[in-house]
Amino acid sequence: MAGYDQTLRPFLWRAERLYPDREVVSRTHEGIERQTYGEFADRTRQLANALSDLGVDDGERVGTFCWNHSRHAEIYFGAPNIGGQLHTINPLLPPEHIQYIVENAEDTVLVVDPSLLEPLEAAYDETAFSSVEQYVVIGSEVPETSLGPVTDYESFIGGQSIEYDWPELDEETPAGMCYTSGTTGKPKGVEYTQRMLWSHTMATLTPQGLGVRDADVVMPVVPMFHVNAWGIPFTATAAGAKHVYPGPSPAPEDLVSLIESEGVTISAGVPTVWLGVLEYLEENDADLSSLERIVIGGSAAPKSLIEQYDDLGVDVVHAWGMTEMSPVGTVAHIKEGLGDLSTDQQYEKRGKQGLAVPGLEFKVVDDDGGEIEWNGEEFGELYVRGPWVTDSYFERPDANEADFEGSWLKTGDIVTVDDEGYIQIVDRAKDVIKSGGEWISSVELENAIMAHDDVSEATVVGVPHERWQERPAAFVVPAEGADLEEDEFESELEAFVGENYPDWWTPDTVVFIDEVPKTATGKFDKKALREEYATEGLLAEE
Template sequence: MLGRMMYQPLLISSLIEHAARYHGDTPIISKNTDGSMSSTDWAAVAENAKRFANALQALGLEQSDRVATIAWNNHRHLESWYAISGSGLVCHTINPRLFPEQLIFIINDAQDRVVIFDKTFLPLIVGVKQHLPQVEHFICLDAPDDAVREKLPEVQFYDDLIAAQSKTFDWPELDENMASSLCYTSGTTGNPKGVLYSHRSTLLHSYGISLPDSLNLSAKDVMLPVVPMFHVNAWGTPYAAAMVGSTLVLPGPGLDGASLVQLIDNYKVTVALGVPTIWQGLLAAAKQSGSTLESMNRNVVGGSACPPAMLKTFKEQYNCDTIHAWGMTETSPLGSANQLKAKHELLSPEEKTQLRLSQGRPPFGVDLRLASAEKGTDLLPRDGQTTGNLQIKGHWIIERYFGKEESALTSDGWFDTGDIASLNSDGFLHISDRSKDLIKSGGEWISSVELENLAMCHPEIAMAAVIAASHPKWDERPVVIAMKVPDSQLTENELLDYYADKVAKWQIPDKVIFVDSIPLSGTGKMLKKDLREQYGQVLMEAPV
């Protein structure tokens, strides 16, 4: 017997309709590419989304056609998102920091018919245009500009397009399982792979990240998504913000610490989201300016493990709780978020801090398990100690990659994340490392993440990466690649001595290499593959 309840498909268009109807006057603050600020609201975003949906329809696009966006976090980009997905097209967000060859591959693989871009990326567009035979339209997310038209004669301008269209548009009632957006993995090994989200998965993910035990989002929040909209859809926050009616502060291209401090203080941001490298810059800028980041009560750290020193600084110096979260492109991305349970209120401050350093526990909608790295199918206990291959399943988890027929799952329907982790009985997740970044020394495993976190606790280290370097006797040994804070006189031996009472003697790195910079991916993650290529043989030149 079926239930006797209404059925309405879970559609992205319902998010913007809800935001316009019940949170229409809630501000959307946006920093433009020229540094100026714009202020709009959810009602205007919804109106412009409808205008742009009409414009896309006038271009002859059909349902499920892909529309690429190469843009920063700003209000026009936000409007285009809702126009594209809401009208039945697929919003394909592209990381502008990719190598041109990867960008060309991604656009052609997705068969994008339209490319929407911020003016700042005009040189990139001009450089790759001749290699994109399937792209029919280029739309600049700015007002008309003769300088842009001179270099790209066929360009159309967003402001012109929406000005010529009606603000009335009937969102189609789509199948909720239709594709809504497309993101590609970082492609550190081989070509990037597409992850195709549905309206249903996106709506359920929006519920999931809004829950109190996840990011705890509400209409009271002023949200600053520093994580770019091209990085797993800004972790889903533009959708969740519409669902709950949050104010959005969109930072545009200014992701340096000083710019972020200014936005937080000027617009009273309550929650901000980004990767650890972003927060390092923010903390340095706040210290230099004397800002207390008074309005911000929590920040979300994802993309890489949060250094313990960073979590401590946010709490003790800025009274800001850090929510350590974990996820990946294939998981939409939320897989877990660190919120304590009632029983944890009895813990000491030190015990709470230790628990907060884990990646947290899964919300309803996803499940986690550990499989044996050796046997693959054997499941491991959730005892907080045993480590294994982390696998996940749920409502917003990938089933297969875009354009691929073969399943991306195990034989019993779980996605193997490539992470090595432990789980405790409450579901708290502790990522030991990416399987490809673990260091196997004399048959024993060493976590590069643990050694990196310890290095980051040293007051004279600004950033650190630990890699596996080949060793003639032990197969692999850890090597620290570190950036010192300005004016530091720290020596290699002093940093190695810092490890002495913190890890087993055999886990202490063999060498420290001080560098001026560490290569980062387009999403702010350290490129250990590049570091291994550069420094992976450094111990082979030394005596055994």
């Protein structure tokens, strides 16, 4: 190979050497915690030594069960830089998903926030967790826990040297892993190589990506267990920017307070978060003058949201990506030459998923396998490829066959492309429900409901919801002879689903129907249901 390997190491090296005093800031339960890049790098090397003692430098995985804080960021570099892997786990997943993920990834170490110990304990399964040699609880004391062997993070790294001679890694070394919470079946693991994360970092640094500069103060609100917080910890470090991590379950007032006190210039998160901040601002005074832009992803940004932040002088930039893409693929910048469009026309562009960042290629394939015209009308499935797009799932040949075609990843999103090249998602090939930045598998929820004795058939679709973007609505065919009322069955279902799933999975609405409409191939025809009930206004009730 000509040219040196593409790895994460130079990004941390550059931040430490060029910006030793720039800060990495975290909100914690105890208040604001600050460290410099110099201290951050020292601690990362201490962590590296501790992880190496457990053999993680031999390509093993560190599972994290953590919110957004600087300790988590230390693992972002500490595990990959020694040749190990950062494996972020979404603590909001159902226990059996967590079991599957830990078992499939064979995590050697699990690092967990004190506030997330309970769901981890609840998911604990002797067989699934058998690979785990060490549990590490963030902080400087070990709470009462059934997990073991366990230590606290500060003790784990405390006695270690701040020296570590980072190895010269092959760029194909796996650096991290993240599971998609798929709509059907088990979560699928995506392994990120050093080269993929390097490429993604460079692409997001560019002005066509997120355009992060050293003068920026970057606050990822998007959880660090969601596709590496969209890569922001890596990008901000490569830029030499200041990091601000909002800690566990930040409320709108926490975010506003951090923006004010730390001078945040760029933040990123799902629409729900920023709607919450707007609500807070209606009742409270705040100075958001430092905030230049908010990167919104996870689901589409409503126009009213963009407008209201415009009024505050904050640019809402819509971005789109996937776990399989490290994740960023498109950013809805206003292109050169479109600055003269009317505000409404600009909102139309800014509300779309956006323009492909440099280095990515895409095509949109219709039912016949041909490429669509870029006219904003025709639609087809979006295919992408690029150096930060995976070419397979981890140990899932079945899924690989369905989701990849030659060098292309089939995204499962149905899109249009307008004559300026802006991509817009108009439907999903799969019917996942996006609720407040989290995905609910409609198929899984359907199966859960259909397990109820009084249910013959059920289907679930996402209902538009102002705050959560979508909430599940269940269409239920009662079993023969069952004596049910819709209203009563709603609370009955809540308890029933709640036995195995988080309560936010429970459908907000239950509608009784005579039968579930089917497609020609016998699949639930959700499109027909949506159309019928949208016309009748039932879904709008919500």
